[in-house]
Amino acid sequence: MKNINExxxxxxxxxxDELFDLLKIPSVSADPVYAEDVINTANFIKNQLExxxxxxxxxxxxxxxxxxxxxxxxxxxLPTVLIYGHYDVQPVDPVELWHSDPFKPVIKKTxxxxxxxxxxxxxxxxxxxxxxxxxxxxxLLKNDxxxxxxxxxxEGEEEVGSPSLSWYVKRNHExxxxxxxxxxxxxxxxxxxxxxxxxxxGLSFVEVTVTGPKRDLHxxxxxxxxxxxxxxxxxxxxxxxxxxxxxxxxxxYDKVKDLSPEERVEIAKTPxxxxxxxxxxxxxxxxxxxxxxxxxxxxxxxxxDVNGIWGGYTGEGAKTIIPSKAHAKISMRLVPDxxxxxxxxxxxxxxxxxxxxxxxxxxKNLHGGYPYVTPTNHIGYKAAAKAMHKAFGKDPLxxxxxxxxxxxxxxxxxxxxxxxxxxxxxxxxxxxxxxxxYGVFNYFKGIETLSYFYDYYKNxxxx
Amino acid sequence: MKNINExxxxxxxxxxDELFDLLKIPSVSADPVYAEDVINTANFIKNQLExxxxxxxxxxxxxxxxxxxxxxxxxxxLPTVLIYGHYDVQPVDPVELWHSDPFKPVIKKTxxxxxxxxxxxxxxxxxxxxxxxxxxxxxLLKNDxxxxxxxxxxEGEEEVGSPSLSWYVKRNHExxxxxxxxxxxxxxxxxxxxxxxxxxxGLSFVEVTVTGPKRDLHxxxxxxxxxxxxxxxxxxxxxxxxxxxxxxxxxxYDKVKDLSPEERVEIAKTPxxxxxxxxxxxxxxxxxxxxxxxxxxxxxxxxxDVNGIWGGYTGEGAKTIIPSKAHAKISMRLVPDxxxxxxxxxxxxxxxxxxxxxxxxxxKNLHGGYPYVTPTNHIGYKAAAKAMHKAFGKDPLxxxxxxxxxxxxxxxxxxxxxxxxxxxxxxxxxxxxxxxxYGVFNYFKGIETLSYFYDYYKNxxxx
Numbered sequence: 063m064k065n066i067n068e069x070x071x072x073x074x075x076x077x078x079d080e081l082f083d084l085l086k087i088p089s090v091s092a093d094p095v096y097a098e099d100v101i102n103t104a105n106f107i108k109n110q111l112e113x114x115x116x117x118x119x120x121x122x123x124x125x126x127x128x129x130x131x132x133x134x135x136x137x138x139x140l141p142t143v144l145i146y147g148h149y150d151v152q153p154v155d156p157v158e159l160w161h162s163d164p165f166k167p168v169i170k171k172t173x174x175x176x177x178x179x180x181x182x183x184x185x186x187x188x189x190x191x192x193x194x195x196x197x198x199x200x201x202l203l204k205n206d207x208x209x210x211x212x213x214x215x216x217e218g219e220e221e222v223g224s225p226s227l228s229w230y231v232k233r234n235h236e237x238x239x240x241x242x243x244x245x246x247x248x249x250x251x252x253x254x255x256x257x258x259x260x261x262x263x264g265l266s267f268v269e270v271t272v273t274g275p276k277r278d279l280h281x282x283x284x285x286x287x288x289x290x291x292x293x294x295x296x297x298x299x300x301x302x303x304x305x306x307x308x309x310x311x312x313x314x315y316d317k318v319k320d321l322s323p324e325e326r327v328e329i330a331k332t333p334x335x336x337x338x339x340x341x342x343x344x345x346x347x348x349x350x351x352x353x354x355x356x357x358x359x360x361x362x363x364x365x366x367d368v369n370g371i372w373g374g375y376t377g378e379g380a381k382t383i384i385p386s387k388a389h390a391k392i393s394m395r396l397v398p399d400x401x402x403x404x405x406x407x408x409x410x411x412x413x414x415x416x417x418x419x420x421x422x423x424x425x426k427n428l429h430g431g432y433p434y435v436t437p438t439n440h441i442g443y444k445a446a447a448k449a450m451h452k453a454f455g456k457d458p459l460x461x462x463x464x465x466x467x468x469x470x471x472x473x474x475x476x477x478x479x480x481x482x483x484x485x486x487x488x489x490x491x492x493x494x495x496x497x498x499x500y501g502v503f504n505y506f507k508g509i510e511t512l513s514y515f516y517d518y519y520k521n522x523x524x525x
Numbered sequence: 526m527k528n529i530n531e532x533x534x535x536x537x538x539x540x541x542d543e544l545f546d547l548l549k550i551p552s553v554s555a556d557p558v559y560a561e562d563v564i565n566t567a568n569f570i571k572n573q574l575e576x577x578x579x580x581x582x583x584x585x586x587x588x589x590x591x592x593x594x595x596x597x598x599x600x601x602x603l604p605t606v607l608i609y610g611h612y613d614v615q616p617v618d619p620v621e622l623w624h625s626d627p628f629k630p631v632i633k634k635t636x637x638x639x640x641x642x643x644x645x646x647x648x649x650x651x652x653x654x655x656x657x658x659x660x661x662x663x664x665l666l667k668n669d670x671x672x673x674x675x676x677x678x679x680e681g682e683e684e685v686g687s688p689s690l691s692w693y694v695k696r697n698h699e700x701x702x703x704x705x706x707x708x709x710x711x712x713x714x715x716x717x718x719x720x721x722x723x724x725x726x727g728l729s730f731v732e733v734t735v736t737g738p739k740r741d742l743h744x745x746x747x748x749x750x751x752x753x754x755x756x757x758x759x760x761x762x763x764x765x766x767x768x769x770x771x772x773x774x775x776x777x778y779d780k781v782k783d784l785s786p787e788e789r790v791e792i793a794k795t796p797x798x799x800x801x802x803x804x805x806x807x808x809x810x811x812x813x814x815x816x817x818x819x820x821x822x823x824x825x826x827x828x829x830d831v832n833g834i835w836g837g838y839t840g841e842g843a844k845t846i847i848p849s850k851a852h853a854k855i856s857m858r859l860v861p862d863x864x865x866x867x868x869x870x871x872x873x874x875x876x877x878x879x880x881x882x883x884x885x886x887x888x889k890n891l892h893g894g895y896p897y898v899t900p901t902n903h904i905g906y907k908a909a910a911k912a913m914h915k916a917f918g919k920d921p922l923x924x925x926x927x928x929x930x931x932x933x934x935x936x937x938x939x940x941x942x943x944x945x946x947x948x949x950x951x952x953x954x955x956x957x958x959x960x961x962x963y964g965v966f967n968y969f970k971g972i973e974t975l976s977y978f979y980d981y982y983k984n985x986x987x988x
Binding site for chain 2: 092093094152153155156159222223249263265267274275276277278279280281282283284285286287288289290292293294295296297299300301303343344345346347348349350351356359360363364365366367368369370371372373374375376377378379380381382383384385388389390391393395418419420421422428429463464465466489492493494495496497
């Protein structure tokens with residue numbers, strides 16, 4: 063059997079070319095303009111999964127974009143690993159800030175990636191990371207050394223909140239039956255500080271519309287006398303947090319677990335340099351909830367961020383109108399045990415209660431997800447940690463992530479199994495931003511690590 | 526000599542057709558896409574002024590769009606009336622809210638205009654009103670009955686703050702010499718309640734940009750820990766007014782004259798029905814500075830309105846980013862004796878003082894204008910009031926307008942003469958909004974009234 067590192071060396075260009083072909087398809091699930099590209103990407107994945115020798119490969123219809131399913135059942139008595147990933151990507155705007163075409167991948171060196179990084183939308187989130195799983199399993203199958211059963215479930219709606227995934231999972235309990243789920247859609251602390259994400263924040267995402275007068279008005283003739291929906295929206299949003307950046311929605315913190323001193327000590331162990339952090343973002347100061355550190359604020363404390371705002375005249379120059387409407391998209395990151403089924407209702411009740419009578423307020427609940435925790439004594443975690451140790455020469459750190467992967471708590475609820483979040487990205491990958499990239503080192507190290515996982519998992523399972 | 530009303534009756538269709546031709550040219554001065562159309566509109570006006578028999582008609586070059594000048598000097602010893610108007614129009618967005626093409630004028634009946642109103646961008650502001658002057662003088666010239674000298678000065682940058690007009694006026698004191706200026710760019714109370722605007726608010730218009738991290742960030746990974754420029758911008762804007770909707774900028778009210786009880790009684794005489802006002806705007810309640818009536822709030826009290834706001838993801842669905850930048854356009858209406866040269870500095874100092882260190886703040890001063898008052902004992906006012914009485918059968922009301930025509934105080938400063946604001950529009954004309962329209966009644970009544978003005982003015986002048 064050929065050593066994984068020799069194999070990666072020999073197939074280096076081919077493994078990059080295949081990923082590039084995947085990155086070239088603009089599978090932006092949020093924008094209907096790209097509908098055909100999203101479907102083409104599903105077909106690309108299907109072809110790959112067939113080519114590497116998996117069975118029952120199929121494009122599974124859903125109410126939205128399809129899910130690509132495949133499996134290799136070695137022996138019914140052996141444990142089964144379910145691999146989840148997504149083939150859709152975030153929108154690219156503001157596209158003018160990209161230094162190269164988001165869908166023409168190029169390798170460029172960076173300070174963090176002297177070996178080069180692949181610049182393309184989806185390179186890190188999640189095409190590049192998802193594809194490592196395909197390539198690791200390909201290696202094991204080629205060498206006839208896959209020690210357990212595997213199933214792939216790759217979806218195309220993660221970036222729009224996975225609306226069809228729960229529909230699909232609920233209808234396919236038997237087909238998706240597994241002992242552990244592995245997912246690479248998160249990150250490490252640094253290329254020499256591997257990590258496994260053991261906590262994820264949940265999410266509630268709402269869109270609000272404030273309507274004042276029924277038509278746009280001249281701000282000279284009406285200014286000062288009617289409710290300007292932008293003025294009022296800004297006052298309402300400002301009231302959602304207090305002077306300590308504590309969220310003011312009644313009930314919002316009721317289910318938030320207090321941090322124990324031990325947990326705070328544990329979190330503080332993550333390597334973190336505040337000065338470098340500020341320098342990388344070009345900010346004079348950080349900003350957040352009083353009484354918590356930056357690491358705590360961005361991982362285990364809930365948040366409220368306006369992700370978009372618009373209203374009135376936004377073109378060149380001056381237009382003196384009072385607009386009829388103003389809008390904002392607002393997301394709240396949730397922590398254990400906040401409930402995304404409850405939070406939007408609390409938000410709406412409070413937001414409407416602080417509106418003056420001069421406006422009408424509409425709140426739409428766009429999507430949500432539960433917060434999540436994986437214990438470090440889970441055998442899936444142990445196997446992943448051993449694989450990382452073998453590949454990186456050191457134990458991974460268990461870390462909390464501030465991000466949300468709402469499908470992870472869904473899997474636990476529907477399929478009864480835990481997910482192991484062994485991601486290989488870095489914070490600096492600029493996912494969801496212009497110039498997203500993924501280290502060439504990370505891509506190959508990920509394939510290597512994942513190829514080790516299965517043996518360790520089989521051993522842990524049968525112990 | 527043919528009676529004006531017989532003349533208007535006979536030439537009704539021709540007078541409408543000519544105005545329609547003018548309205549068809551999309552002279553949006555704020556958007557460079559329409560640059561050629563703006564120039565074409567200047568040429569259209571020039572041709573009209575030549576055709577009706579004026580002298581020295583010329584397209585006057587400026588650093589921006591040209592000014593159209595023309596004159597008819599009957600006798601150097603007679604008084605001279607300068608007519609000001611503008612041939613540019615506001616942008617049309619949101620264009621999807623128009624029920625007909627903004628640049629294909631159509632006549633439709635409305636509740637307020639059973640005789641029909643002309644729907645087109647610029648129909649009321651200001652092409653329709655400016656063109657009445659051309660047509661009134663045409664009538665007087667055709668009948669050889671123009672009793673005084675006239676000069677026309679029609680500009681193409683009013684909707685972007687008249688940046689070139691002061692440049693031009695300062696260089697042409699002699700050419701523009703006059704005894705009174707008449708302008709129709711304001712409104713009446715109703716079609717049976719004629720009015721002359723004796724007070725105008727001034728304006729300061731600024732654009733602010735708040736910059737947080739140097740690139741858009743994933744709101745899961747960074748949310749709660751960095752300054753989100755939208756959250757912060759909303760907090761900053763919210764702090765510009767207090768809970769009584771009083772503006773909080775230090776120094777802002779220092780030069781505002783207190784209203785005397787007599788003035789408040791005078792203002793309260795203007796016919797106004799709060800229930801109809803709310804119904805017309807489809808709002809449950811009005812909104813404004815505590816302690817003042819709606820009529821006061823929209824005319825003689827200063828204001829602060831956000832005219833546009835934008836930042837982050839504003840497309841379909843959810844995108845969980847913290848944007849790098851957020852922007853707003855903010856206008857302040859000023860009253861005597863506030864100074865538009867001072868206000869933007871006060872705004873900037875205060876706005877920057879309330880910004881947290883986590884963001885950078887930029888304030889651009891876009892344009893401004895002084896507030897203005899015309900006394901009702903001015904002979905130009907008296908002549909205009911008599912002309913209105915003859916046309917409408919009743920005296921006009923002297924009214925304050927909340928709008929700003931920054932060039933009016935400029936004319937007083939540079940040319941030493943007062944402007945008489947005899948406008949024929951209505952609040953319901955939806956100027957600066959979708960579906961702008963101008964009553965057919967108002968168009969013809971305006972031509973009629975203006976044709977009476979010159980004799981009355983000559984009489985007042987020579988008394």
